[in-house]
Amino acid sequence: MSAEFEIGGVGSTELAERYGTPSFVYDGNELATRLTGLRERLHPELEYFFSLKSNPNVSICALLHAHGARAEVSSMAELLTAKRAGVAPENIIFLGPGKSRAELTACLDEDIYAVVCESFGELDELDELARAKGVVARVALRVNPSFAVKGSGLTMGGKPRQFGIDEEQLFAADGLGGRHSNIRLMGVQVYMGTRILSEEPIVENTRRIFELAERLARRHGFDLELVDIGGGLGIAYFAGERDLDLDLLATRLNPVIDEFAARHPETRLVMELGRFLTAMSGTYVVRVRYVKTSLGQNFAVTDGGTNHHMAAVGIGSYVKRDFPMRLLNRFDEPADESWHVTGPLCTPNDVLGKKIALPPVRPGDLLGVFRSGAYGPTASPVLFLSHGYPAEVLVYNGQSYLISERDRPADLLRRQHLHDVAALAAAGLDG
């Protein structure tokens, strides 16, 4: 008998048989550990707002919330998810460059902690909606800072962006604090970028964001009830990357926070995090359908691909870089062959991994793509070739739970309407 990989103490074969493949399986204890690891090391004043965009499943949100996370949401469905997961309105913020009137109205109706406004137009719109409702909206300004600190996978600051309001424009605006009768400016948010894998840029960003927040609050005469320093803490996916050292981060970051917190004891200090909380917990589990060779190279064709795991194509890079990947059902066999792992799509880009070191692969084998809990199916073209959404499973304290159902063909077809276009064509009415 070969050893098999377990997720949260449950065998991968058992999980695949019970829930089918392809599926995303999350280790709930790992999720909790990610959050408690931060809470135990970083400054006690920091609050963690879970960015649902990284994984919007309600059970994932509820589990993180049970371990102390609040919620950062960017759509109506994410707002409803956070509520359903039990997050109290005073622990929800709503962010995003293109909020609809319905979303802004929902923020007011739910009385969430803050709307993070990203344009002057949005401030006007929210003010009008709040006036009609007879309330005053709490607003944090999202700033597009003029500085940029190197070291993030995707840098936000110092560039023309649709996100936030340029720092220069905010300082040039006269009377912003009193311009809107139904808006109360109460905070500042800056998001510097994602996939940050070194400690120093996080410390430097935070220092600069604090300084910017103080200047902006002084300029427009409001109290800083909230400073959201963004997050973007990364995960090492690829060869040559290393995970963040939380102890080192704590040593460098905590004094910066301490100094600010001493000056602003009433201010809520927020880090908003997606990937760092969810990525490690998730394994994308696929079953090998066929094995073949082409021009001397090995291909394992599996039942799932980039339709569920677009990030496996290489996260913003033109060169394909591979997520960590292993054979799950014969985990201990020597990986002495080279395999391309591909999915069911009719495009040469549907490659989960190129030249992956694996044992000899057979049809029916299970492969796992690790560190896949963030920006998985919801950030992928799940409807391409009409395969639909995969199953999602949570394993927590040794028990497994289905947390999102697999799409069946009927689920996809139900949303489409067949009009009698054939009859119209026959009647010669077209064109």
Ligand SMILES: Cc1ncc(COP(=O)(O)O)c(C=O)c1O
């Ligand atoms: C404004 C904002 N906040 C939070 C996040 C979550 O980032 P991450 O998953 O890197 O933590 C993003 C991601 O794009 C974002 O744009």
